[in-house]
Amino acid sequence: MGDRSRSAVDAVERGIMAVEDDPLVDSVGTGGIPNAEGVGELDASMMIGNTYRCGGVSCLTETKNPIAVARKVMELSPHNMLCGEGARKFARALGFPPYEPVTPEAKRRWGVLMQKAGGEESKGAGEKWAQAILMLSRSGQLGAHGTVGVLALDASGLIVAGTSTSGPPLRLPGRVSDSSVIGAGTYATPAGASSATGEGEYAIKYNLTRRVCDLMGEGHSPTEACERALKEMLKIERKSPFMALIALNSAGTPGGATTGGSFSYYYERGSERVVRVTPAPLSA
Ligand code: GLY
Secondary structure, eight states: OOOTOOOHHHHHHHHHHHHHTOTTTTTTSSTTTOOOTSSSOOEEEETTTTTEEEEEEEEEESSSOHHHHHHHHHHHHHSEEEEEEHHHHHHHHOOOOOOOOOOHHHHHHHHHHHTTTOOTTTHHHHHHHHHHHHHHHOGGGGOOOEEEEEEEOOOTTOOEEEEEOOOOOOOOOOOOOGGGGGGGTTTEEETTEEEEEEEEEHHHHHHHHHHHHHHHHHHOOOOHHHHHHHHHHHHOSSSSSOEHHHHHHTTOOOEEEEEEOOOOOOOOTTOOOOOOOOOOOOOO
């Protein structure tokens, strides 16, 4: 960000919006591959560690930047999360214009995936759902997608986490991702902030980012906290899902860990150059 006078909340929102707006990223915002019915349902959330204020949106349709709507849920509504039609109406009420996030290329790739799954666009909704369930469970598609997570600490000590995703391709309509769930894909406390990527079902089951923040509160470094949270999950799960976590503590130290796959995170302190870190995959 060129303007260094802005807050950590602005940094998280702007950083995530840059990825949401990139049509080449096929699992976040514009260009995300749609759900089993061809609808672009988008999820995002944000949390301020110092105050525990948070906001999230799940299954938001026809809107460009779910993270900006999640921020408004946090700042303006008496609630923590809005979903589906209610989230869309809230966005419209606040002046977010109607917008179709599913690009022609995302729709084309959706069609190819539907065909591979044995489905056809012309079949009824019920059949498409059934096909999607089969495809998701057979092919591990749930793991084959991404997320954008941004953590920021500003000069005033404000520490903020944010996450956004369109979810896995061919997900069932109404599927709620970890990226919209506080404690699963996004969490922050005065001790630090954390964001998750990977198979969101696991981040929800194990409240992974909440666990990372608790571990940082107990004095673990951000990397140790991410590794411990994932190892606790791997002790219970027989298969090793793709999950990766990033964390930032209140001293400005970043960290991260992954169970596998190709995963890197980037950090920048003040005017220092951006550093890329690629953690080695963990085992149980
Ligand atoms: N972690 C993003 C998702 O599961 O949708």
